[in-house]
Amino acid sequence: MNQTDLVIRGRRVVTENAIGPASAHISQGRIVGIAGFEEIPAGGAIVEAGEDSIVMPGLVDTHVHVNEPGRARWEGFETATKAAAAGGITTIVDMPLNSIPATTTLNALKSKLEATRGKLHVDVGFWGGVVPGNTNELANLWNAGVVGFKCFLIHSGVDEFPNVTRSDLHEAMPKLARLGAKLIVHAELPGPIEASCGSFSADNEGSQSYKTFLRSRPREAENEAVESMIRLSLETGCRVHIVHHSSADALAILRQAKTSGARVTAETCPHYLHFAAEDIPNGATEFKCCPPIRERENREQLWEALRDGTIDMIVSDHSPCPPEMKLPEQGDFMKAWGGISSLQLRLPVIWTEAIARGFTINQLAEWLCAAPARLVGLQERKGTISIGRDADIVIWSPMREFRVEPG
Numbered sequence: 001m002n003q004t005d006l007v008i009r010g011r012r013v014v015t016e017n018a019i020g021p022a023s024a025h026i027s028q029g030r031i032v033g034i035a036g037f038e039e040i041p042a043g044g045a046i047v048e049a050g051e052d053s054i055v056m057p058g059l060v061d062t063h064v065h066v067n068e069p070g071r072a073r074w075e076g077f078e079t080a081t082k083a084a085a086a087g088g089i090t091t092i093v094d095m096p097l098n099s100i101p102a103t104t105t106l107n108a109l110k111s112k113l114e115a116t117r118g119k120l121h122v123d124v125g126f127w128g129g130v131v132p133g134n135t136n137e138l139a140n141l142w143n144a145g146v147v148g149f150k151c152f153l154i155h156s157g158v159d160e161f162p163n164v165t166r167s168d169l170h171e172a173m174p175k176l177a178r179l180g181a182k183l184i185v186h187a188e189l190p191g192p193i194e195a196s197c198g199s200f201s202a203d204n205e206g207s208q209s210y211k212t213f214l215r216s217r218p219r220e221a222e223n224e225a226v227e228s229m230i231r232l233s234l235e236t237g238c239r240v241h242i243v244h245h246s247s248a249d250a251l252a253i254l255r256q257a258k259t260s261g262a263r264v265t266a267e268t269c270p271h272y273l274h275f276a277a278e279d280i281p282n283g284a285t286e287f288k289c290c291p292p293i294r295e296r297e298n299r300e301q302l303w304e305a306l307r308d309g310t311i312d313m314i315v316s317d318h319s320p321c322p323p324e325m326k327l328p329e330q331g332d333f334m335k336a337w338g339g340i341s342s343l344q345l346r347l348p349v350i351w352t353e354a355i356a357r358g359f360t361i362n363q364l365a366e367w368l369c370a371a372p373a374r375l376v377g378l379q380e381r382k383g384t385i386s387i388g389r390d391a392d393i394v395i396w397s398p399m400r401e402f403r404v405e406p407g
Contacts, residue, residue: 058090070100283331
């Protein structure tokens with residue numbers, strides 16, 4: 001038996017199916033035993049959680065834009081992983097954009113790995129990208145260790161990561177299926193967006209109005225994209241994951257697909273579960289993201305989809321940028337950069353909203369820890385407090401209150 005060098009114990013320890021008094025026994029960074037609160041082996045340090053503290057698996061966030069190399073001024077690995085650690089996140093997975101180069105080739109992945117040296121405060125994994133013309137790179141990236149692949153069905157916002165067409169997907173998805181790799185998808189189709197934007201003038205409607213921006217990204221863009229990706233998954237055998245899901249109208253499509261055995265999962269994000277379109281002031285471009293934050297009723301349907309398992313997990317979609325890119329003086333929703341930064345705040349925001357709706361700590365651990373770990377194939381290492389897993393553990397106080405003010 002391994003010599004225990006650290007014990008973490010508390011009265012409210014979240015294990016796979018329960019929460020209660022327990023002690024986690026750790027040796028060389030791995031959990032080697034789970035025992036009763038009083039069962040402490042000789043030797044080794046002891047960390048005592050507070051009487052009311054929660055001892056939970058370290059959070060896993062599979063949707064983080066770090067932007068290094070190339071755009072480290074937006075966010076780099078040093079600050080991103082510090083923010084993650086401060087928020088109880090012990091593993092992040094970096095998106096293949098907005099770095100330069102984008103992670104669409106093996107050489108680009110090597111550049112990104114080099115950029116991490118000496119900067120990481122938590123564990124980091126990487127998504128590869130699917131873009132037009134890089135199908136021959138997919139196996140190389142997969143064999144080099146990316147956890148899966150991301151594509152956009154609409155312009156990504158950066159030219160070095162172009163969106164794919166249906167033809168591109170018909171080429172890439174069978175190959176991903178053979179590799180056993182997941183495809184995660186920014187699921188908005190350009191057609192409904194172009195049609196909606198063509199029906200009004202932002203100049204006349206007011207580009208400082210959040211209603212104008214919301215109208216420019218209609219639910220139909222998500223609904224049709226989700227339906228299309230489910231069909232392609234069934235045709236090709238490729239597993240599909242819908243990222244940052246926002247439209248409640250598409251939940252029935254997802255629910256039916258899962259019931260029918262389609263290999264599809266979905267995530268949503270703190271900003272969709274906390275904010276509401278009705279509360280966003282004109283000119284407040286810090287709230288801009290794509291897909292957009294929708295109405296209060298839509299938000300509550302997303303929570304119900306988490307309750308019934310239609311939505312599998314909650315991740316941040318942390319997407320920082322320099323403040324001036326939000327055009328704070330102009331307040332122009334149609335021109336400002338879209339993206340919300342919530343890496344450090346994911347746990348407190350979601351717990352605040354979850355407890356108000358009667359959800360449990362164990363449900364929280366499923367959405368924030370276990371399900372994201374499964375998505376990227378790390379379930380044997382991350383996501384639960386159980387024997388053999390990495391000793392990635394967060395201790396937090398569910399009753400502590402604090403207020404977040406803009407810097």
